[in-house]
Amino acid sequence: EVQLVESGGGLVQPGRSLKLSCLASGFTFSNYGMNWIRQAPGKGLEWVASISSSSSYIYYADTVKGRFTISRDNAKNTLYLQMTSLRSEDTALYYCARHRGVAPNWFAYWGQGTLVTVSS
Amino acid sequence: DIVLTQSPALAVSLEQRATISCKTSQNVDNYGISYMHWYQQKPGQQPKLLIYEGSNLASGIPARFSGSGSGTDFTLTIDPVEADDIATYYCQQSKDYPTFGGGTKLELK
Numbered sequence: 001e002v003q004l005v006e007s008g009g010g011l012v013q014p015g016r017s018l019k020l021s022c023l024a025s026g027f028t029f030s031n032y033g034m035n036w037i038r039q040a041p042g043k044g045l046e047w048v049a050s051i052s053s054s055s056s057y058i059y060y061a062d063t064v065k066g067r068f069t070i071s072r073d074n075a076k077n078t079l080y081l082q083m084t085s086l087r088s089e090d091t092a093l094y095y096c097a098r099h100r101g102v103a104p105n106w107f108a109y110w111g112q113g114t115l116v117t118v119s120s
Numbered sequence: 121d122i123v124l125t126q127s128p129a130l131a132v133s134l135e136q137r138a139t140i141s142c143k144t145s146q147n148v149d150n151y152g153i154s155y156m157h158w159y160q161q162k163p164g165q166q167p168k169l170l171i172y173e174g175s176n177l178a179s180g181i182p183a184r185f186s187g188s189g190s191g192t193d194f195t196l197t198i199d200p201v202e203a204d205d206i207a208t209y210y211c212q213q214s215k216d217y218p219t220f221g222g223g224t225k226l227e228l229k
Contacts, residue, residue, distance in 0.1 A: 044220055044221070044222045045167065045210055045212070045220040045223075046220065047217065047218040047219065047220070050218075061217065062121075095167075103214070104214060104217075104218050105155070105172075105173075105214040106157040106172040106173070106212070106214065107159075107167075107169060107212075108169050108178065108179075110166040110167055110168075111166065112166055113166060
């Protein structure tokens with residue numbers, strides 16, 4: 001069974017940093033592209049970043065480019081999102097999700113999410 | 121960015137047909153493939169993939185769900201609607217960097 005378990009969320013002050021993790025199991029992690037997708041409270045979905053299976057291709061939404069860094073450790077079956085210069089508008093539930101192929105397409109598997117709250 | 125527009129809400133009766141529309145600001149077809157996908161999200165849960173590439177039913181999704189359309193106009197149909205289908209539905213394109221529609225909340229009439 002495919003499982004994606006996010007962790008690392010919490011309350012953080014504006015301007016500070018936070019690192020999220022997503023532990024994958026139930027499939028060969030190194031064969032799949034991965035993504036971070038977020039959902040602000042009561043709002044819709046926003047794709048944040050994507051990384052290909054071998055980390056060769058990385059894509060970011062304009063809203064986080066230059067502040068967030070997506071990475072992965074295939075030996076540990078883990079996806080990361082390093083978030084810096086956090087803003088109140090980054091407050092959201094952050095999901096990790098799997099896609100097929102190099103570029104992100106559809107997201108067949110999602111984790112339960114980890115909540116990030118940016119507030120003083 | 122490709123903008124996806126959905127109606128905020130749709131009221132439907134059980135056992136009737138629901139049609140949820142999604143309009144895109146640019147053509148999301150390429151080489152005969154529609155890069156349009158649909159998700160269902162219930163409160164407190166992660167989104168669930170229903171339809172990929174316009175009309176392909178995702179694994180484990182009942183045949184009551186279907187997707188259609190091309191170019192800039194797409195539709196998710198639920199026929200017949202069951203009580204368990206009350207949720208918010210999102211469209212998403214992958215022709216360019218992924219973007220989602222604002223969601224359509226399916227409500228009972």
